[in-house]
Amino acid sequence: MIPFNIPPYIGTEPDFLKEAIENRKICGDGPFTKKCHAWIEDRFGAQKALLTTSGTTALEMAALLAGLKAGDEVLLPSFTFSSTATAVVLTGATPVFVDIRPDTMNIDEQKLEAAITPRTRAIMAVHYAGVGCEMDTILDIARRHSLIVIEDAAQGVMSTYKGRALGTIGDLGCYSFHETKNYSMGEGGALLIRDDKYNEPAEILREKGTNRARFFRGQVDKYTWVDYGSSYLPSDLNAAYLWAQLCEADRINESRLAVWKAYDDAFRPLAEDGEGRIDVPHIPAECVHNAHMYYLKLRDLADRTAFIAHMKERGVSCVFHYVPLHSSPAGERFGRMAGKDEYTTRESDRLVRLPMYYGMADADRDRVIEAAMDYLKR
Ligand SMILES: *Cc1c(COP(=O)(O)O)cnc(C)c1O
Numbered sequence: 113m114i115p116f117n118i119p120p121y122i123g124t125e126p127d128f129l130k131e132a133i134e135n136r137k138i139c140g141d142g143p144f145t146k147k148c149h150a151w152i153e154d155r156f157g158a159q160k161a162l163l164t165t166s167g168t169t170a171l172e173m174a175a176l177l178a179g180l181k182a183g184d185e186v187l188l189p190s191f192t193f194s195s196t197a198t199a200v201v202l203t204g205a206t207p208v209f210v211d212i213r214p215d216t217m218n219i220d221e222q223k224l225e226a227a228i229t230p231r232t233r234a235i236m237a238v239h240y241a242g243v244g245c246e247m248d249t250i251l252d253i254a255r256r257h258s259l260i261v262i263e264d265a266a267q268g269v270m271s272t273y274k275g276r277a278l279g280t281i282g283d284l285g286c287y288s289f290h291e292t293k294n295y296s297m298g299e300g301g302a303l304l305i306r307d308d309k310y311n312e313p314a315e316i317l318r319e320k321g322t323n324r325a326r327f328f329r330g331q332v333d334k335y336t337w338v339d340y341g342s343s344y345l346p347s348d349l350n351a352a353y354l355w356a357q358l359c360e361a362d363r364i365n366e367s368r369l370a371v372w373k374a375y376d377d378a379f380r381p382l383a384e385d386g387e388g389r390i391d392v393p394h395i396p397a398e399c400v401h402n403a404h405m406y407y408l409k410l411r412d413l414a415d416r417t418a419f420i421a422h423m424k425e426r427g428v429s430c431v432f433h434y435v436p437l438h439s440s441p442a443g444e445r446f447g448r449m450a451g452k453d454e455y456t457t458r459e460s461d462r463l464v465r466l467p468m469y470y471g472m473a474d475a476d477r478d479r480v481i482e483a484a485m486d487y488l489k490r
Contacts, residue, residue: 114480116429119291120364120470126354130250132352142348145440151358152302158278158285162304162318166346167266167288167301171199173234173317173344174284174303177351178234178260179311180205180314187227188189188236188264189219190438190456191451196236196264197437197447201377205233209438214455215394217463221249227450228257237282238264242294242404242413243325243395244273247281254282262286265304269295270365270402279304289354294364294404294470300346319346337390364470368403371472382488386419389461389488408484409462426483 143164152161164170182184188196188299190209197207210227213220224235235254237245245263254261261282265271268278269287279285285304289297305314315325321341326332355366376392380453383392389463391409407457410416416432423430436456437443466480 114428114467114476115469116431116467117292117464118294118469119469120294120357122356122360122364124359125353126330127379128352128356129349132348135348138345138347138349140343140345142350142351142412144348145346147355148302148351148358151355152287152304155361156280156304158277158280158304158306159308160311160314162303162305162314162344163297163304163346163354164318166195166299167194167264167286167290167293167341169344170197170288170301170303171262171264171288171340172202173314174262174286174467175199175203175205175234176315176317176340177284178262180233181304183231185229186221186230186234187232187259187450189238189240190436190443190453191217191434191460192437192439193236193266193434194440194442195266196238197255197443199440200236201446206231207437207443207455207469208232209436209447209449211449211451211454212240212459213457216243216245216396217459218243218245219250219384220455221246221253222453224250224253225257228253228259232259234260234262234443236262236264238266239271239278241267241393241407242268242271242278242398242402243393244268244271244278246396246398247273249274259267260284266290266301267293267404268402269293270361271404272400274320274398276282276459280306283307284310284476290383294368295357295361297346297350297357300350300354301457303344303356313482314445317341338463363374365402366469367472368468371468371477372403372406375466375481376478379408379488403428405465406468407463407465409459410464413461418461419464420486423480424484426479426486428467428480428483430464430466434459436458436460
């Protein structure tokens, strides 16, 4: 069976893990965490990066730093992972779901303004499949309505929009280093901060509400409890694993892009032959993506279900997502849809993801293509 995902593994991870253990510094903010922070800041031009225990907790930090509270509303797509919405719900604010664009599956920037009310405080831009949202339009709307922009760039590490790294464009950006993402530390993530006014509040929030970071910089002579906080910093063991991957970030990116391109060369002709058998991902001219995902869109739910069964029979594991949040039990309880669900449900019903991981063998990739073609051409 060709798996849907294999967590990225470079080969140097055990060496760095051993080093972390021998450093006798396995708690948070050790040497490997610091290296990862510096790498992310340098490579992506981020003012500040802080590793977190997950993409989910990076989103929670962003929601708390944005000062969201009960009664506030946050605009986000319904077609996303639950974490985008749980971060909002944690603060007591209300997730207000906006329809997606059918071409990129990202939030439809043209439908945002109609969803704004006097209670709206923030927009969460989820860069689906590592393909950037229409950020200039979103930033312009945010500026005119004094809204904070949080990027859920969980899938967008190494992607850009108009040359800027995803995660560095909005006020706050969130990465995930879960094992299903392009770069991994098992469980982990990062918060990226654009305006340095958030630096100290973020450090306090991440370090159990203490001013420990200032203490370590010698800015105060003892550290103490100063505000609300939690523990959002990962062990240096996890950071050591991530460090191995960041050192080879380009190699991982190129490997994934090669698989993506082979899929695209095979399937795009079927999307563009005028018969409309399938749709394939659309990459806007402003965007450079990171091959986080390759998906096909079948005719409808029944077609997709049959496709997945066919692929399974042929030894290929394909998956779909997401149940639109506005129609999920928690989404119905905590949030609401703004405007019409024109594309969210329809397009999510059609979408299926093909196996995609670092180091995928050419022969396996070709088997995926062959099995899919046998279905699509019959
Ligand atoms: C993976 C993912 C998350 C959550 O990241 P974790 O590291 O698994 O907590 C959030 N949002 C999106 C869009 C994701 O794909």
